[in-house]
Amino acid sequence: MSLWEYANPVKFLKLSDKVLPFFVGFSIIGLSIGLFWGFFFTPDDYRQGSTVKIIYLHVPSALMAINAWFMMLVASLIWLVRRHHVSALAAKAAAPVGVTMTMVALVTGALWGQPMWGTWWAWDPRLTSFLVLFLFYLGYIALWSAIDNPDTAADLTSMLCIVGSVFAILSRYAVNFWNQGLHQGASLSLDKEKNVADVFYQPLLFSIFGFVFLFLTLVLIGTRTEIRLRRIEALRLRKDSE
Amino acid sequence: MIALLQRDLLLAVRAGGGFGLGVAFFLIVVVLVPLGIGPDMVILSKVSVGVLWVGALLACVLSLDRIFSLDYDDGTLELLLTSPIPLEAVVTIKAFSHWITTGLPLVVISPILGLLLGLQVSDLKWVVISLLIGTPALSAIGAFGASLTVGIRRGGLLLSLLVLPLYVPTLIFGANVASKGLEDVSNNGALLILTAVTLAAFSILPFASAFVLRINLR
Numbered sequence: 001m002s003l004w005e006y007a008n009p010v011k012f013l014k015l016s017d018k019v020l021p022f023f024v025g026f027s028i029i030g031l032s033i034g035l036f037w038g039f040f041f042t043p044d045d046y047r048q049g050s051t052v053k054i055i056y057l058h059v060p061s062a063l064m065a066i067n068a069w070f071m072m073l074v075a076s077l078i079w080l081v082r083r084h085h086v087s088a089l090a091a092k093a094a095a096p097v098g099v100t101m102t103m104v105a106l107v108t109g110a111l112w113g114q115p116m117w118g119t120w121w122a123w124d125p126r127l128t129s130f131l132v133l134f135l136f137y138l139g140y141i142a143l144w145s146a147i148d149n150p151d152t153a154a155d156l157t158s159m160l161c162i163v164g165s166v167f168a169i170l171s172r173y174a175v176n177f178w179n180q181g182l183h184q185g186a187s188l189s190l191d192k193e194k195n196v197a198d199v200f201y202q203p204l205l206f207s208i209f210g211f212v213f214l215f216l217t218l219v220l221i222g223t224r225t226e227i228r229l230r231r232i233e234a235l236r237l238r239k240d241s242e
Numbered sequence: 243m244i245a246l247l248q249r250d251l252l253l254a255v256r257a258g259g260g261f262g263l264g265v266a267f268f269l270i271v272v273v274l275v276p277l278g279i280g281p282d283m284v285i286l287s288k289v290s291v292g293v294l295w296v297g298a299l300l301a302c303v304l305s306l307d308r309i310f311s312l313d314y315d316d317g318t319l320e321l322l323l324t325s326p327i328p329l330e331a332v333v334t335i336k337a338f339s340h341w342i343t344t345g346l347p348l349v350v351i352s353p354i355l356g357l358l359l360g361l362q363v364s365d366l367k368w369v370v371i372s373l374l375i376g377t378p379a380l381s382a383i384g385a386f387g388a389s390l391t392v393g394i395r396r397g398g399l400l401l402s403l404l405v406l407p408l409y410v411p412t413l414i415f416g417a418n419v420a421s422k423g424l425e426d427v428s429n430n431g432a433l434l435i436l437t438a439v440t441l442a443a444f445s446i447l448p449f450a451s452a453f454v455l456r457i458n459l460r
Contacts, residue, residue, distance in 0.1 A: 132407055132410050135403075135406070135407040136407050138403060139400075139403045139404040139407060142400055142403055142404070143390065143391075143400065143404060146391075146394050146397065146400050147393070147394065152393070152457055152458070155454075155457045156390050156454055156457060156458070159390070159450055159453060159454050159457075160390060160404065162450070163386060163408070163447070163450050164407070164408070167407070167408045167410070167411060170411040170439075171407075171410040171411050171414075173411075174410065174411040174414040174415060175410075175414065177414065177415070177418065177431075177432070177435075178414045178418060
């Protein structure tokens with residue numbers, strides 16, 4: 001019994017069928033607790049007022065935007081090394097979710113930035129590298145949709161994902177070099193003593209939990225759809241050849 | 243390998259089309275910017291480095307699909323795949339010949355265009371140096387993008403969408419070298435990183451490009 005067994009589409013569909021309701025449940029629970037608690041039962045920040053509450057959307061979506069790309073990278077590597085189709089399809093399914101998360105992070109950031117920094121947008125390293133990440137997602141999705149042969153498309157997009165990751169990291173350091181930031185440093189980390197104040201921290205954790213499962217749910221649904229689309233395609237080809 | 247380089251250069255020069263086009267495009271971009279911004283030389287000289295770099299980058303993107311597409315269409319690329327030279331070397335040569343036919347002319351013409359944008363003669367050296375070091379990276383990264391889109395009909399727009407985000411680090415460091423040079427601030431760090439980007443792009447990316455080309459040719 002190994003994890004690789006679930007690379008078999010049938011087993012993957014069976015397993016995902018079982019876990020999907022739980023993931024949906026977890027994401028609903030996490031999001032509703034996190035967002036309701038965060039929006040209605042936390043105090044306003046003494047300087048930021050109620051705008052601080054956008055943190056419950058901004059931080060988790062930004063987190064998932066980066067993690068989605070990382071997941072695509074891992075899935076691409078698995079596809080290139082072990083040729084499991086489910087892996088390639090999972091990477092394909094994760095891209096639209098990732099680009100949406102990036103967009104949510106950018107938009108909520110702009111809405112937050114306007115009252116706090118007095119500007120919708122600044123060419124700050126974090127903001128700029130997120131915009132670049134957004135462009136990387138667009139290119140990746142466009143390449144998937146441009147190629148007809150699914151295996152070729154999976155190979156090429158995997159390679160783009162790997163090269164793109166290297167350049168995305170390089171861009172992250174390049175923009176640091178290029179401009180000093182307006183954005184604060186990380187407010188959440190596992191190894192730091194001081195995080196965001198507890199009142200904001202606890203609902204935020206629920207919200208992040210909800211976002212993680214929301215992402216997993218969407219990717220699973222997307223992957224299942226892709227697998228079924230691939231089957232329909234195969235059936236149609238078989239019918240045509242008869 | 244030298245024969246391949248000679249062939250590519252000859253084709254680029256004699257077949258027409260691609261060779262002078264990049265330079266002409268660069269010229270047009272630089273002419274259009276003052277028309278858009280206004281003739282104030284002080285403002286122009288402030289944005290000049292950025293305009294020259296972005297212009298060079300766009301001119302480079304314009305000619306990228308010619309690296310492989312012609313050879314792909316007439317089957318030369320398949321012959322090159324079966325030839326004794328490894329495909330990685332073929333890609334490197336092709337990227338290099340793209341640089342000679344596109345990047346190098348841009349570097350040569352950049353000081354003249356710099357004068358149009360209000361740069362002092364003494365400042366031109368940094369523009370030329372940064373472009374000279376940075377543009378080879380553009381060709382190597384572009385060759386990767388071109389190998390990704392070689393099998394796609396009308397892939398030009400997709401190619402620029404794929405390649406331009408990859409150009410971000412080169413652009414940042416390249417423009418940084420030039421603008422710091424103009425301000426007489428030490429630009430050693432940026433210069434070294436720009437060189438590193440170019441060297442790394444030329445030594446590592448051909449492997450990725452060759453991998454992708456093999457997939458496209460199978």
